[in-house]
Amino acid sequence: MLVLTRKPGESVMIGDDIEIAIVSVSGDQVKIGINAPKHIDIHRKEIYVQIGNENKSASAGVTDLSGLLKLPPRK
Structure with missing residues (x-):
């Protein structure tokens, strides 16, 4: 994990197209953009994490997808 110190108004770039900006700091809260x-x-x-858990639950029990190959074509 990379740990950086930034002040409000300063940013961090991830790659060429993702910017994380520190908007404000108040007590133990940091607002980021x-x-x-x-x-x-x-x-x-x-x-x-919740989305991942829901996706796992939705796919639980689905192990045999071979029947999908036997479906008739859509009209």
């Missing part, structure tokens, strides 16, 4: 291309999903970690 994220500027990234629209095709990149951005989630708080707890939401990201």
Whole structure:
């Protein structure tokens, strides 16, 4: 993990197209702004974990997909 010190108004670049900006610091809260291309999903970690868990639950028990090859073509 890379740990950096930044002040409000300063930024960190990830690659060429993702910018993480420190918007403000108040007590133990830090507000950040994220500027990234629209095709990149951005989630708080707890939401990201929840989405992953829901995806695992939705796919639980689905192990045999061979029947999909036998479906008739769509009209």
